[in-house]
Amino acid sequence: MPDSAPSAARTPRVRFAPSPTGFLHVGSARTFIFNWLYARHNHGTMVLRLDDTDVERNTEASVQSIFEGLRWLGLSWDEEYKQSERLALHRRQAEAIFAKGLAYRDFTPAHAGDDNQSGAQGAWLCNPGMRELSREESDRRAASGEPFALRYRVPRGQGRTMRFVDSVYGEQSKLADEVEDFALLRSVGVPNDRSSSLGLWDGNPTYHLASCADDADLRISHIIRGQDHLTNTFKHLALFEALGVQPPHFAHLPLLVAPDGAKLSKRRHGPVVSVTTYRDAGFLPQAFVNFLCLLGWSPKDDRELLNLAELTQAFTLEGVNRANAVVNFSDSDPFDPKAVWLNAEHIRALPVAELSPQIQPFFEQAGLHPSPEKLLAVTPLIRERIKLLRDAVSAADFFFLPQLPPYDPAELIPQKGDAALARRVLQHALEVLATTSFDHDSLDQALRAAASRLGLKAGQAFQPIRVAVCGRKNAPPLFETMAVLGHELCLARIRQAEARLESLG
């Protein structure tokens, strides 16, 4: 029987590490969800880490909006960190790497190399002269206060091949000679107040350094992130080695792209890339999560509609696809039709008592203030008729409007009928309803009997009443609707309808 390590030691630790430079992007949300599912499926730990090493671009507003988005998703995390509070660790690690001779100072002014990318000469690998600078000269220039960036010295010229196995993309390899000397510390920083082996300044760590130093320090076991980092992984492999730790496992996720194939971006595609747009339109978080999971992952059976528990149970990295997935929105429809369909399905799956309070804010926003009790009574009538929560307002406003907005009186006239017929129907309904109790069965009985007395089919007879009571042709089932509206309001609206018919002559 093979000996296995204690399971506690194998409990995965994953992290979601957004950089707070904007709102929570749908692609980031999916990365978070996949990490979360992996953690929960394997009874591991979910770490949230704000990768805020770029002081120029980070904003507090962005931090707030990311938290807002994550909170809405309703998926919790177990530990929380901020890279900006861990600068000491990053600098210590940078010094250690420098001390091992695995990095060098680069005194090239920032942005000096910006225009030399490509060219016919080949890839850019390092700034001329800096990699070979003698330690003496390097120390002297640093001591004199000259700013520098610290760069990792990629072991080139040895024909070395770097390898790792990605849980999604399989075996990956790249020649070390193709990897450029990436920066570990920026030349901008703060004067240091301790003895630093690097010089008079503490440079700010770059993403690569901070990310790897933290992943190592936090003992992250699996890095699950966007495929845009697939090639960066070789740099990270080098860094983990320089840090003297075993690299974690890697799993890269296919990217979410727009219908034009481009990576989703706020500039090009507008607010559809923000999680809050979905929330504000009335997506249920569980539906949104369900939708995102189906982009680049499949449970391998024919299920599409899955709740959180089912997703958690079914989620494996083996089920992750390798090709980018299109979020199929358009100018006419900002949301992928499948997301909308899934939302409708999740709405129907939700008990009325849970759905009703979720709909409430959308009425408030529309200036309507239904009582929770009445909204609870209305909810089952519209639950099958809305795809987004915000649709509830247009589907059910007439329940809460004291006065029906004006409608075309011609709508009162049923198929194969005329104004006189409509008038007769309404008149008769008025008489009948005066003595009918307003529950479903009584209304059903009374109105069907009334229809046959008038020699009309049910559909024909009900249209004038429906329009009179709801103010439009398409509405929830008539009897339930009238029962909720109540005796008084229904009769008043039917009388108003009669008056409107008069205007038709």
Place this chain on the structure above:
RNA sequence: GGCGCUAUCGUCUAGGGGUUAGGACGUGAGAUUCUCAAUCUUAAAACCCGGGUUCAAUUCCCGGUAGCGCUACCA
């Protein structure tokens, strides 16, 4: 330009050396309850191209093409 990754209906995907290439959304047609919605039935719709391996390739291999990513002192 260099390097890397990817390629099944419009979209999300399943599948895999021999299949009527499956499902879902969306779309068209029909059925159905008082309208709408829902539901049901049904139709149209895909293996990027070229070579190789093989009795057989959409599936494996190579090349091409296309798309995407990285090539920042962004992440």
